[in-house]
Each structure stands twice: as structure tokens, then as C-alpha cells.
Amino acid sequence: MSSPIPLTDLALLHRSLQPQLEAVIQTAMLQGDFVLGGALLDFEIAFARACGSEHGVGVGSGTDAITLGLRACGIGQGDEVLLPANTFVATLIGVLQSGATPVLVDCEPDTALIDLVAAEKAITPRTRAIIPVHLYGQMVSPRQLLDLSSTYDLMIFEDAAQAHLAEREGYRAGSVGMAAAFSFYPSKNLGALGDGGMVVTREAQIAERLRSLRNYGAPCKHYHTEFGVNSRLDTLQAAVLGVKLPHLPHWNRDRLRIAQRYDELLAPLQFAGIQPITNVSGGGHAYHLYVVCVTNACPLERVALQAALESRRVSTGIHYPVPCHLQPAFRYLGYKLGDFPNAERLSHQVLSLPIYPGMTDAQIQRVVGAIEAAVSAPFSVSC
Numbered sequence: 253m254s255s256p257i258p259l260t261d262l263a264l265l266h267r268s269l270q271p272q273l274e275a276v277i278q279t280a281m282l283q284g285d286f287v288l289g290g291a292l293l294d295f296e297i298a299f300a301r302a303c304g305s306e307h308g309v310g311v312g313s314g315t316d317a318i319t320l321g322l323r324a325c326g327i328g329q330g331d332e333v334l335l336p337a338n339t340f341v342a343t344l345i346g347v348l349q350s351g352a353t354p355v356l357v358d359c360e361p362d363t364a365l366i367d368l369v370a371a372e373k374a375i376t377p378r379t380r381a382i383i384p385v386h387l388y389g390q391m392v393s394p395r396q397l398l399d400l401s402s403t404y405d406l407m408i409f410e411d412a413a414q415a416h417l418a419e420r421e422g423y424r425a426g427s428v429g430m431a432a433a434f435s436f437y438p439s440k441n442l443g444a445l446g447d448g449g450m451v452v453t454r455e456a457q458i459a460e461r462l463r464s465l466r467n468y469g470a471p472c473k474h475y476h477t478e479f480g481v482n483s484r485l486d487t488l489q490a491a492v493l494g495v496k497l498p499h500l501p502h503w504n505r506d507r508l509r510i511a512q513r514y515d516e517l518l519a520p521l522q523f524a525g526i527q528p529i530t531n532v533s534g535g536g537h538a539y540h541l542y543v544v545c546v547t548n549a550c551p552l553e554r555v556a557l558q559a560a561l562e563s564r565r566v567s568t569g570i571h572y573p574v575p576c577h578l579q580p581a582f583r584y585l586g587y588k589l590g591d592f593p594n595a596e597r598l599s600h601q602v603l604s605l606p607i608y609p610g611m612t613d614a615q616i617q618r619v620v621g622a623i624e625a626a627v628s629a630p631f632s633v634s635c
């Protein structure tokens with residue numbers, strides 16, 4: 253029996269760095285500066301620099317990075333914020349927690365990224381900001397975003413939770429807007445050993461306000477100037493992330509190698525309805541996920557293909573099966589089925605294939621071979 257191929261393999265990465273990780277964990281434990289400690293300050297500087305930005309403020313999660321980042325940018329009650337319907341719900345939750353009014357927008361059918369033409373049509377006199385989500389590791393066009401931003405005086409706040417070090421048109425994720433949110437959830441391209449997030453910005457004042465907002469709204473101890481929360485990136489997690497950060501460029505290059513190999517091997521399966529999401533950013537794609545659409549031309553339903561792959565010990569994922577506007581929790585926002593046809597179609601068709609640094613060529617071939625076998629013999633698959 254062949255060994256299982258997971259969607260992502262964190263243990264593989266962590267084994268390769270085990271001595272360094274154990275050393276910084278020991279140091280943090282004995283040093284005792286667990287909250288807002290030295291390793292956090294070091295990592296904030298290193299990560300902001302890696303993103304081509306100035307300031308980094310570590311927070312408890314990517315969701316909090318969106319919430320607090322928007323608040324620090326002065327976005328809140330009464331402000332409309334544009335965001336894609338096709339994203340992880342955390343983008344929407346971040347907007348709602350900031351007090352602003354979310355305005356959902358459909359995505360492009362081929363890239364699955366926010367449709368900026370649709371976004372432009374959704375602008376009203378109350379629209380203050382747009383959140384481009386650099387989905388699956390691919391950036392929304394910086395040039396088009398900056399055009400839209402200057403024409404309508406919109407603030408750009410990037411959701412770069414899936415796009416650490418992604419590039420497009422000469423820009424790096426996190427360097428396009430007023431500020432950007434990153435997540436260090438374990439499975440992200442740069443992941444902690446638990447939850448974590450960061451806001452990067454070029455504006456010193458925004459960074460300063462964030463340092464207060466994440467720390468009970470206190471710019472200095474026991475003196476509270478606004479309603480804040482407790483949401484800091486742990487010193488321990490920052491130390492771990494500091495060990496991993498230098499490896500991120502070659503990990504992303506490895507993701508690109510795997511994606512290019514999938515592109516090549518999957519090309520003959522287009523006639524069978526297996527259609528990869530379009531890469532319009534070339535080598536700048538960070539490939540957090542490698543996503544294909546199981547279109548109507550495929551003899552198998554997505555759920556059947558997923559089961560067929562699972563029977564061959566190949567794990568897959570769906571990002572995401574229910575678009576934000578159709579989630580029961582957000583019914584009160586007033587959206588309905590049919591509002592965002594591209595996002596809705598993608599929610600039925602997308603399938604994420606295994607991709608992680610260190611994945612071997614033999615494993616890639618096994619994944620594609622399993623898809624090939626399933627789509628060419630749909631009726632011989634046993635469940």
C-alpha cells in the first residue's frame with residue numbers, strides 16, 4: 253500500500269529545522285519575556301522588511317490583523333469596505349469586528365480573485381476602503397488597485413494571509429496598500445506553532461496606534477486612550493517564525509516548482525474537465541494552494557473525484573465550499589443565492605491538490621495519476 257499524500261506536510265518542515273526550533277524555544281522559556289519580548293521586536297522588523305514595508309506589528313491571528321489593522325487605519329462605523337465574496341470568512345469577520353459595513357463583490361471566473369470592474373460598480377459615497385485578498389497565493393493586480401484607489405480615493409488594505417512574499421507587476425504582497433494583514437496560522441506559507449498574525453505598514457502612526465490597540469488600548473502602561481483588546485503575537489511564536497523566515501523564499505520556490513509540474517502533467521486532462529485556476533503572475537505566485545476546477549466537462553462530480561483520490565490515499569481540500577454571502581451566520585447582511593455567480597460556481601467546482609515544500613516528483617505524479625485513473629474510468633471506482 254502506498255503511503256498517504258497529505259494536503260500539506262508540516263512535520264516534514266519542522267523535522268528539517270528541529271534543532272534550531274528547539275534551541276529558540278528553550279531560550280524563550282528561560283528568558284521569560286513571553287509577552288512583547290525581544291524576539292517579537294526582532295521578527296517584526298525582519299518580516300516587515302521582507303515584505304518591502306517599514307513597520308510590523310504582531311497580533312494574535314490573521315483575523316485580528318484585519319480587525320485591528322482596519323481600525324488603526326481609521327476605518328469603522330459608517331464606512332463601507334469592499335471585499336470579495338470568494339474568500340475565507342475571516343476577511344468578512346475582520347471587517348465586521350472593525351465596525352465597518354462589508355460590501356461583497358464577485359470574483360473573476362479564471363483567477364478567482366476579486367473582480368475590480370465589479371468592485372468599481374459597487375462604490376458609493378460611503379465607500380472608504382477595498383480589501384484585495386491575494387487568494388491562493390496570487391496577488392490582485394497592484395497597478396489596477398492603485399488606479400482604482402487614486403480615482404475614487406479608496407484606501408487599500410491587503411489581506412495577504414495566503415501570500416507571504418508573493419509578487420506581481422514589481423510589487424510585493426504587503427507593500428501595495430496603506431497596510432496589510434498576514435496570518436501565521438500553522439498551514440500558511442509561513443506558519444507558527446499555533447495562531448499568530450501581523451499587520452505591516454509604511455505609516456509610523458498606523459503602527460503606533462496598532463501597538464496600542466493590541467495592548468488594551470494603552471499607548472503606555474496603565475493609561476488607556478481608546479477601546480483596545482488583548483491580541484499580541486507571542487514572543488515564543490515570533491522566535492519560531494524568526495527561524496523559519498529565512499527559509500521562506502526557497503519554500504515558495506519549491507511550491508512554484510510543484511505547481512509548474514502540476515500544470516504540465518494536468519494539461520492533457522483539460523478535455524476531461526480538470527481546469528487549473530489561472531496564474532497571471534508567473535513566478536510571483538506564492539502557491540499557498542494549488543487549485544483546480546472540476547468543471548461540467550468532467551465525467552465525475554467533485555465529491556466523487558475527491559472520494560476516488562482518497563481511496564488512493566491522496567488528500568484534497570475545498571477552498572471554499574460555501575461563499576461568504578451564503579453562510580448562515582451572515583444571512584442578516586441580506587445577500588441571496590445568485591448574487592455572485594462566479595463565486596458560487598467556484599464554490600461547487602474548486603478542489604485543492606496537495607502542495608508543500610519537499611513534495612517529491614513521484615508524489616506529484618501519483619496525485620495526477622490518481623486523477624487520470626478516476627476521470628478515465630469513472631464507473632470502475634469502488635467506494
Ligand SMILES: *Cc1c(COP(=O)(O)O)cnc(C)c1O
Pocket residue numbers: 313314315316339340342343385411413414435436437447448449
Ligand atoms: C487564514 C486566513 C485569514 C485568517 O487568518 P487566521 O490567522 O486564521 O485568523 C484571513 N484571510 C485569509 C484569506 C486567510 O486565508
